[in-house]
Amino acid sequence: MENILIVDDSLLQAVRLKDILDDEYEVTIANTAEDGLQRASTGNYSLILLDVVMPGMDGFTLLKKLQEEIITQSVPVILITSLSDVKNEYQGLVLGAVDYIVKPFNPLIVKARVKTHIKLYNYRKQVERQSMTDQLTGIANRRQYEHYSSIRWTEAIRLKTPFSICMFDIDHFKAYNDTFGHPAGDKVIAAVAETISNALQRSTDFVARYGGEEFVACLLGDSSDKAFEYMKKIRKAIEGLHIPHDPAVSECVTVSIGGVTVIPEAKYSYDFYLKAADTMLYDAKKHGRNRVVWADENMKQLWE
Numbered sequence: 001m002e003n004i005l006i007v008d009d010s011l012l013q014a015v016r017l018k019d020i021l022d023d024e025y026e027v028t029i030a031n032t033a034e035d036g037l038q039r040a041s042t043g044n045y046s047l048i049l050l051d052v053v054m055p056g057m058d059g060f061t062l063l064k065k066l067q068e069e070i071i072t073q074s075v076p077v078i079l080i081t082s083l084s085d086v087k088n089e090y091q092g093l094v095l096g097a098v099d100y101i102v103k104p105f106n107p108l109i110v111k112a113r114v115k116t117h118i119k120l121y122n123y124r125k126q127v128e129r130q131s132m133t134d135q136l137t138g139i140a141n142r143r144q145y146e147h148y149s150s151i152r153w154t155e156a157i158r159l160k161t162p163f164s165i166c167m168f169d170i171d172h173f174k175a176y177n178d179t180f181g182h183p184a185g186d187k188v189i190a191a192v193a194e195t196i197s198n199a200l201q202r203s204t205d206f207v208a209r210y211g212g213e214e215f216v217a218c219l220l221g222d223s224s225d226k227a228f229e230y231m232k233k234i235r236k237a238i239e240g241l242h243i244p245h246d247p248a249v250s251e252c253v254t255v256s257i258g259g260v261t262v263i264p265e266a267k268y269s270y271d272f273y274l275k276a277a278d279t280m281l282y283d284a285k286k287h288g289r290n291r292v293v294w295a296d297e298n299m300k301q302l303w304e
Helices: 011-021 031-041 058-067 084-094 107-131 142-159 173-180 180-201 224-239 270-286
Strands: 001-009 026-030 047-051 076-082 098-102 163-170 204-213 216-220 255-262 293-294 301-304
Touching: 001 011, 001 031, 011 026, 011 107, 026 031, 026 058, 031 047, 031 058, 047 058, 047 107, 058 076, 058 084, 058 301, 076 084, 076 107, 084 098, 142 204, 142 216, 142 270, 163 173, 163 180, 163 224, 163 270, 173 180, 180 204, 180 224, 216 293, 224 255, 224 293, 224 301, 255 270, 270 293
Parallel strands: 001 026, 001 047, 047 076, 076 098, 255 293
Antiparallel strands: 163 216, 163 255, 204 216, 293 301
16 A cells, blocks of 8 residues: 655644545655654655645745655655645745645545556656666666665765675686576576575665676675675575586686775765775685675775
8 A cells, every 4th residue: 555644734634635545545644844854754655745834844845855855855745735826836846846736625636636646656666666677687787776875875974884885796707608608697697696685685785786797785784794794604605506617617606705894974985985895806806716805994804
């Protein structure tokens, strides 16, 4: 069932809207703009119905704040108001509202417009998911990774929590393709992606296909020691798949992993630490492959 947030200082009006919609949707009510902003930022809503005239922070101000937040800016907002002049309607639409319903509202009109905008929202989300998913592996692609890593990096700065960047590379992959062919190579990439993805199941874990036989992951909240041990388990799990390789180079398919853990600050560059993780990966491959090399919070290397 889709979730809808109603933000209205009039409990009577909010309950009336809820009564119109709660046979088809899960409806939450916020009676102040501040409460509405907090709920919108922490909940998972497909639509927000927002009253314009409220004491303190009005609906236009709240709409502007919702549009500024990455988490809420894609959620459609329908303005509910008694202000029926063109100037106010224009202001709401310019600020990012998708529609405008004037009080007193007709229940059939409310239902029809809510249904239309939720349908459009879900279609847009489906298109976005497809555009950000790697078609071979089903995990996130590089585009989604760049979007996600930027959000999580900013969040780690705000929370002052450890942030880890991990780079994975399938060992001797060119030799595998040359021996077994590209269709078999695609199956290996998919199997490795599935193994990494299954291991990274926490809400703060993220993995994406970076390109070719390379993957990248972000972990939020783990110390370097914990992240290092975590990656060693994943490396062993991939080795444990026992996918035969060209005997001339390796008994089975393995991966090399490089990473870095940092407690980021605003002055730090994400790209600098991404390069540091890539350097750790280079060292892992240079010193025998099928191993994890990590840089801790003091840029001291941890070797498997």
